[in-house]
Amino acid sequence: MGLFDRFKKSNCEVCGKEVGALGKCKIDDGYICKDCANKLSPFYQGRKKSSVEDIKAQLEYREANKADVAAFQANRTLGLDEKVMIDSVKGNFVVVRNGRNWKETNPDVIPLAQVTGAQLDFDEERDEETYTDKDGNRKQYVPPCYTYSYSSKVVVNVNNPWFDGFTINVSSGSTSMPHSLESEQARMAAQEICEALTTERERIHESIEADRAPKTAMTCPHCGATTTPDATGCCEFCGGAMA
Numbered sequence: 001m002g003l004f005d006r007f008k009k010s011n012c013e014v015c016g017k018e019v020g021a022l023g024k025c026k027i028d029d030g031y032i033c034k035d036c037a038n039k040l041s042p043f044y045q046g047r048k049k050s051s052v053e054d055i056k057a058q059l060e061y062r063e064a065n066k067a068d069v070a071a072f073q074a075n076r077t078l079g080l081d082e083k084v085m086i087d088s089v090k091g092n093f094v095v096v097r098n099g100r101n102w103k104e105t106n107p108d109v110i111p112l113a114q115v116t117g118a119q120l121d122f123d124e125e126r127d128e129e130t131y132t133d134k135d136g137n138r139k140q141y142v143p144p145c146y147t148y149s150y151s152s153k154v155v156v157n158v159n160n161p162w163f164d165g166f167t168i169n170v171s172s173g174s175t176s177m178p179h180s181l182e183s184e185q186a187r188m189a190a191q192e193i194c195e196a197l198t199t200e201r202e203r204i205h206e207s208i209e210a211d212r213a214p215k216t217a218m219t220c221p222h223c224g225a226t227t228t229p230d231a232t233g234c235c236e237f238c239g240g241a242m243a
Contacts, residue, residue, distance in 0.1 A: 012036055013052045014059065027055055041108050043163040058162060068092070068109035078193045080152075080171040080186060086112070086196060091204050093197070095168055110158060113208070115201040117157040118194040121167070122187045124150040124178065149174040152186035154193045168193065218242055 009020050012033035024031040027050050036055070039062055040047060047055070072094060074085035083096045094107040129145040130138050151172040157165040170193065171186035217228050222240030229235070229242040 014055055027052065039106075041162055043108060043166040045163065061162060062106060065109055066106055069094070069103050069106055072103075072109055076196065078189065078196055079168070080189050082169050082171075084154075084168065084193050084196070086200060088112075088200060088203075091200075093200075095166070108162075110160065112197065112200045113204045114158045114160050115156065115197050116159050117155075118197040119155045120187070120190050120194050121153040121155050122151070122190060124148060124183055126178065147174055147176065148178050148180065148183070150180075150183035150186060152183070152190040154190050154197075156197065 009018055010024060010031050011018050012024070012035075013027065013030040014032050014036045017033050017035070019031065019033045023034055025034060025037040026048050028048065029051055032055060036059065037047065040055070040058055041062060044058060050058070071090070072085075072087050072092065073089065074087055074094075076086040076088065077096075078084045078086070079096075084093055085096055085102075086093045091112050092109050093112055094102070094109055096102040096107060098105050126146045126148050128140065129147055130140055133139050149172070152170045154168040154170060155165065156168060168190075170190040173182055173186070175182055217226055219225070220227055220235040220238060220240060220242065222235060223238040225235065225237045227236050227242075233242050234240060235242055
């Protein structure tokens with residue numbers, strides 16, 4: 001492919017729309033339009049090395065994800081600027097970046113069982129303030145004055161077919177003092193997300209292992225039959241609760 005090919009008009013390899021130099025995005029074996037690129041998962045980092053078939057498969061997944069978003073019912077919401085919403089009944093979570101209209105962005109619905117790790121990434125930096133005197137010279141205050149900036153994130157690792165992980169930008173900002181209330185709230189919010197994701201993952205894994213364990217025959221206290229409790233813990237003959 002020649003050096004100037006990127007500036008030529010071409011057709012999107014996925015939808016066929018003609019796009020100019022400013023409206024196309026590079027993939028491994030051609031270009032796609034920005035509309036198709038914007039439909040990809042924000043966590044998907046391999047676009048430039050992806051084939052046309054890879055992109056089409058990703059877009060099929062993203063289309064199917066809309067049904068999961070519609071069915072998603074959060075019973076727990078954590079975070080500040082960016083939030084994690086958890087549906088512990090279905091065992092899924094989403095990362096929300098656009099407030100009350102979050103479903104319109106089609107966020108990835110990720111099974112909690114796919115989480116392999118969640119780590120707090122908190123950073124606080126100090127910058128000394130200065131001023132310019134009447135001669136145009138930059139001067140330091142005496143005593144020194146500082147501005148403190150903080151960034152609170154969660155780095156999540158997942159065993160997902162489309163991405164290995166992502167970063168949740170929980171909150172960031174600046175304050176006039178170190179370890180301020182704002183920065184501590186940001187740190188605690190990120191830590192709460194870490195603990196929630198790992199705790200929910202362990203709960204689901206334990207539930208899966210319990211379901212795989214061989215069932216023990218019991219005598220039903222209602223009808224007296226010897227039976228193995230069904231998935232709801234009830235007698236297969238009379239439907240009575242076994243516990």
